[in-house]
Amino acid sequence: MREFLDEIIRDRLGQDPASWALTQGVYLVAMMAAGIALTTFGALFAGLTSWWERRIAARMQSRVGPNRVGPQGILQFLADALKLLVKEDLISSASDRWLFRAAPYFVVAGFALTFVVLPFGYHLSATRMNVGLFYVLSVTALVVVGILISGWASNSKWALFGGIRAAAQVVSYEIPAGLVILVPVLMAGSLNLHDIIRAQGGWPWDWYLFQTPMGYAGFFILFVALLAEGNRTPFDLPEAESELVSGYNTEYSGMRFAYFFLTEFGNLWVMSAVMTTCFLGGWQVPGVSAENLARWEALHQVPGWFYLVSAAVFCAKTLLLANVVIWIRWTFPRVRVDQMMSLCWKYLVPAAMALVVLAAVTELMSFELFGEAARVQAPLFSLRGLIHFAFFAAGGLVPAVLFFRKTFRNISFVGDRVRPLSNW
């Protein structure tokens, strides 16, 4: 972003950014604008997702869902937010008032700070931090602090249970997440989110997901670990409704509750975006190869449509993943605390560890075999390209086809008709 601003100051304002007195002021204004834009995006996304999740959940449960406020109920989240705004702000007398008030801001801060590095498309991100992935992992830990504070400050046993569970869960699952995220980092050789994306290609067989078995397994491990970090079912222990009433936010109401709510749904974007970046090729547009892009950049002629299309591709992948998370939430039961722990320490951590070692060895070997070419995506009609495609077919296409066949058989088995878009 700094280069972009420097460019504007130099070209449009005719000043030298290094010596101009107002440079820092321009930086500040731009930062505030970006911050407002990003948090607004986060809040809007969280609101819309809360509506969308309710619609999806309803359809999965053969209901209709909220469809009264606005077309198809899309404005439902505004109605909900309004209702939460005008609600009485209750703070129970026995609570730690200051911590109680502070907790939602920790949570929201931990969520909003991730947007500093998250990419939205080609060159579309607030910063291009070279330790981006590391930064994401560290600021998301701030959410746990907020949850722990809220659990403690509520002075309610249920909330305390929720807070403690959240701390145990998130701290545990940071480890497999942190380990397995090393797989794409090793493959790309960078922690910068944009660099990881640029090391992949546009077509599915160019994604890290389908390039090596390590990437394939790593995708699922990271997915499970991020589900647990985002407190989504089957790991929604901190707010397990049927056990802990509402977990850490039991005592919260009104807008303070809305902050927790917003973070929970906003985290859906964060985790999906990280997954998309690391394994699903990010904003890479199919058909635009790395050489193409490099040529455009060398000539300073990156076409405007590429920004838009890459953003659209990135959002589409992220939303697809977010939908999968929603889908999982409405399918699975919740695991117990000890099972959650054993899953993490007995299954995910050893597997992630093995994957990192294997990925390192494989990278080394492919350097031995292919030299510097291993860093670049191979064309489809080459040995490496064909291996990748075969892996994509075996790991992606065939299961998808079988899965959809099974799904439609489910429908005809019960004697229902397939009606894709009826009665929405």
Next chain:
Amino acid sequence: MPVSEYVGHIKDTVKSAWEGMSVTLSYMFRRPITVQYAGPELAEQSGDLIQHRLPSRYRGFLEVDTEICTACQACERACPIACIAIQIEKDPASPKQRVMTRFDIDEAKCMYCGLCVEPCPTGAIQHTREFEGAQRFLPNMVLRFVDPAKPVPPYKPPKGATAYPRVMLGEITRALVKKWDSPPPELPLAGVGKAPAKRKPEGDPRAAAMELAKKAIGADAKKLTGVLEEAQAGTDCGACTYPTCREYAEAMASGQEKRLHMCEPGGADSARATHIIMDSHKAGQVVVSPEAEKATYEGPS
């Protein structure tokens, strides 16, 4: 943990994810079962009233067609929670005639059990398929089927009738259910909240029975019939298996009917009076036997 078991756990988890997620996804491609509730106004416009989709036995708001109500009060007695209140008075215009001045059903208190519908001799009281009657003021839930200003005479069913002309089910109740925010009736509401007024025969029932018994001494069949009819409750409810009180009295007077204690509305008073009248008629003087003292209502069976 052996490796095979370790791998087996992972395999089972993946398999159940595969199965479960295909089931939930399949519901994305099916029609939801939710029926969108349009609300009464919209439904009225489209003519697709939800009431029409309910089965005919649906137990909604109670409705009384006072045109065919015999004022037998069988429903009032059958109701376990006394949500029906009926009041019968002598018509000031013609003293022989009795009229219903009140027939209230508290739909808020009603538990929709259907026990009142079963004993009704003419089917005047029925459950409708109406259910939308939310009220801001609870007293508005009391439906008053008889306007106190316009008392209704009891219906005399024609002899041998098995079907009775009835207004279309639901029309009366629909007309009576008020708008949700209509003002409450002025309080205190006449009669509502009080226990339903018990119909007390004027004076002492025993003295009245003695009076009747004196009349019965030496009376011919026709006069005896009249006396006996007076001893019954006179609601023509049919609980005694005879369509009217007159016919029951005729049967007793002619000696065909030996069971003298079948007047349900009259209860013990009627049973005792009938017993005394018959005894006195036979003996030629007023007799109060110990059996008559103990007489209570006994059903037809």
Next chain:
Amino acid sequence: MALEQIVITRKFGPGAEEEMILNMGPQHPSTHGVINFIVHADGEVMKKAVPEVGYLHRSIEKIGELVTFSGFMPYTDRVDYVAAMFANEGYAVAVEKLLGVAPPARAQYLRAISCELNRIASHLVAVGTMAMDIGAVTPFPYALREREYVNDLIEALCGARLTYNYHRIGGVAFDLPPDWAPNCHRFLDHFDRILDEWDRLISLNEIFVRRLAGLAVIPGPMAIDYGLVGPNLRASGVDYDLRKVHPYGAYPDFEFKVPVGKGFAGKNRGGQVGDCYDRFYCRVLEMRESVSIVRQALHKIPEGEWMAKVPRKVKPPGGEAQSRVESARGEMAYYVVSDGGEKAARVRVRTGSFMAMGIIEDLSPGLMIADLVALIASLDVVAPEIDR
């Protein structure tokens, strides 16, 4: 010392008030009505959970002495509003015994049909809420959707969806409506396949099975000692079903199996006879048996009257009578005493949920809080049935 501390000390011993005492209920989402559990916990693990009952006591037994015999029938609906048909039947059978009246054959069949449909509805609620308490929300609407179909059938039969008041002293209130039997057959065929889908969605789900396998095991002798009845008893491996052991009504005419707990979760998952999963799966299997009973009853139902000749004002001679029916929550017994009047001198209801509540305190030590929720759900307690 504050009163609550005294109570806690009496329940959990001295010093307990210094430790974590959780008040679970009566407004907790998964106590299935207004029940209170006082949980003495050590972190997530419970030392003891003591159930407190009585929040939903409506003195139904006393009401039985205040209204007439036939007027009490609607109140029996409220004894167990999830399976009201059985409460209806139990009371009707008891008063019939007092009166010396036998309902006609068709009425017996109608009772069996309505009760088995109600058993399906009740078990659907039981297994659906159990899945929800474990955290899977979607199976619950599926179960309730099927229950709505059952409710539609029962509504067409008797006019109500929850408080049926369908059985009468001496028979049933209505005959089958026209077109009812084909509709019912259509539902049963559909429901068979839905149960298969149900198994794939939740019964065989690895997380679900592992949550419940080997949890809160009730061995057979212990279940008998505590007076458990119905599916809870059978899941412990005791083959005792009133419909088989002391057949009543039309049940001798039907062929059906009695599902008994076998450790359905499987040995490799730690499943044992009488664990929570057995209690869950026995109910699923019982629904399949109920489907078969309703099918047989619809095929075999005789023509004829559906009400015996009973006087309008029921006035049984003095005496006492007891009846037992196999309700969805196990054996439900009515004991009615008549003094020859219009009203009963005493009505007593014995319900399965009350007995099931008694066992929780002894099963709870060592379970986790999440397990307590599963245990309550697996025992299928319904608050009004506990307190009446």
